[in-house]
Amino acid sequence: MGPDELEIEALTNNLPKVLEFIDTKLEELECSMKAQMQIDIAVEEIFVNIANYAYAPEVGMATIRIEADESPTAVKITFIDKGVPYDPLKKDDPDVTLSVEERQIGGLGIFMVKKSMDDMLYEYKDGQNILTIVKQL
Numbered sequence: 001m002g003p004d005e006l007e008i009e010a011l012t013n014n015l016p017k018v019l020e021f022i023d024t025k026l027e028e029l030e031c032s033m034k035a036q037m038q039i040d041i042a043v044e045e046i047f048v049n050i051a052n053y054a055y056a057p058e059v060g061m062a063t064i065r066i067e068a069d070e071s072p073t074a075v076k077i078t079f080i081d082k083g084v085p086y087d088p089l090k091k092d093d094p095d096v097t098l099s100v101e102e103r104q105i106g107g108l109g110i111f112m113v114k115k116s117m118d119d120m121l122y123e124y125k126d127g128q129n130i131l132t133i134v135k136q137l
Contacts, residue, residue: 003067010051010062010081018047018064022077025066029075031137038116039077042133045109046079046088054083054129068137074118078132085124088131089114 006021008014022043026036043064050062063080088110096111114120119134 003065005063005065007061007063010047010054010060010083012048012051014051015044015047018043021064022066025068026075029068029072029137031075035135035137039075039133039135042113042117042135043077045113046131046133049088049109050079050081050083050129053086054081072137074134074136076132076134078130081129082127083129086129087122087124089120089122 004021004025006018008017019040022039023036026039031039047062047064054060054062060081060083063078065078065080066075067078068075091110093111093114113133116135117133118136119132121132121134123130
C-alpha cells in the first residue's frame with residue numbers, strides 16, 4: 001500500500017475523522033483487532049497532543065500519513081505539523097514504580113504509546129514536527 005494522507009485542522013473534534021481514516025486503512029490491511037486498538041489509542045494520544053499544543057492558541061493543519069510495506073508486516077503512521085518544535089521522545093519516561101500521587105502529571109500518554117508501538121521516531125525538519133509510529137502487524 002502506498003502512502004495515504006489526510007490533511008486536517010488540528011482540532012480535537014476532528015479526532016473521529018482521523019480515526020476513521022486510520023481504521024479504514026487498517027481494515028484494508030486486515031490488521032488484528034488488538035493491533036488496531038493499540039494504534040487507535042496511539043493516534044488519539046498524538047493527534048490530541050498536536051491539537052492542544054502545536055499551534056495554541058491558534059489552530060493549524062496536521063497531516064496524517066499511513067503506509068504499509070509490501071507483505072504487509074508493519075504499518076507506519078506519520079504525523080506532520082508546522083507548530084512549535086516538540087520532541088515527545090525527549091521527555092523522560094515516567095517513573096511507573098511511584099504511586100499515582102507521587103508521579104509527575106503528564107507524560108504517561110506518550111509513554112503508553114512508546115510501549116505499545118514497535119518503534120517511534122521524531123524529527124524537526126523544514127519547520128515541521130514529524131512524528132512516526134511503527135506497529136508490526
